[in-house]
Amino acid sequence: MDPRTLFAVVRRRPGLYMLDSSFDEAVAFVQGVDAGNAGCLLHGFKEWLLVTFDGSASLSWVALVLRAAFPETPAAWERSKLTAEQQKIGFDFLFLLLDDFFVLRSQSDGLRAIFERYTAWVRQQA
Template identity: 40%
Template sequence: MDYVETFRMARDRPRMLGLDGSFVAAAAFVNGCDAGNSWRLLDGFGEWLAAGLGDGANLSWQALVVRHSLPGGSPNSPAELVLGEQENSVVVARLFELLEEFWDVRQKRGLAEIFAQYTKVFG
């Protein structure tokens, strides 16, 4: 399955996939795709996000996406992932941008390079 194309469809036409356009629904959809691939689809995603921020090694990829999306966004618990309408649309768009960037990096440099960068940042 072409997940890059699937995630583009989720971004551009969420209702076609039964999504309501919220970050919670988009993140659950992405997580479901990961689960359907024995939790291997997103290998390195959280590490890549954390290394890009230089912080957040202890956070979920969902919280890291919020940090990448919103200035000063620093959720530390699921309750803090409740977003306003404007914040929500920014974070959903950024989620799918980050996934595309990650796929590109993962394909060109490989997981070993992603984990090496993570180790370099977090020791």
């Protein structure tokens, strides 16, 4: 099953793949799927997030997703401080972002385009 389809199924029926519909469980699941794909599944994801949401390059993709999900709530940027409702919102938002990312990456030269935009973004930061 391709990752886009897998993540769509997981989002619709999380109980088949994890204990709950929390952001933390989703992150663990996604990281596990990425590890099972030699760490290549998420190649370009952090760079895409940085450009899309003008994030901080020092953050992990997990922190970038939280900042994008809760731009007005800095306390939610720390996973340990997420409320149950924020966990659910983060869960849904992560899978929405992954779907958008995989749509772009599946296009002809999609990954190259992601890294070209990222390179231009890095140059603007200097």
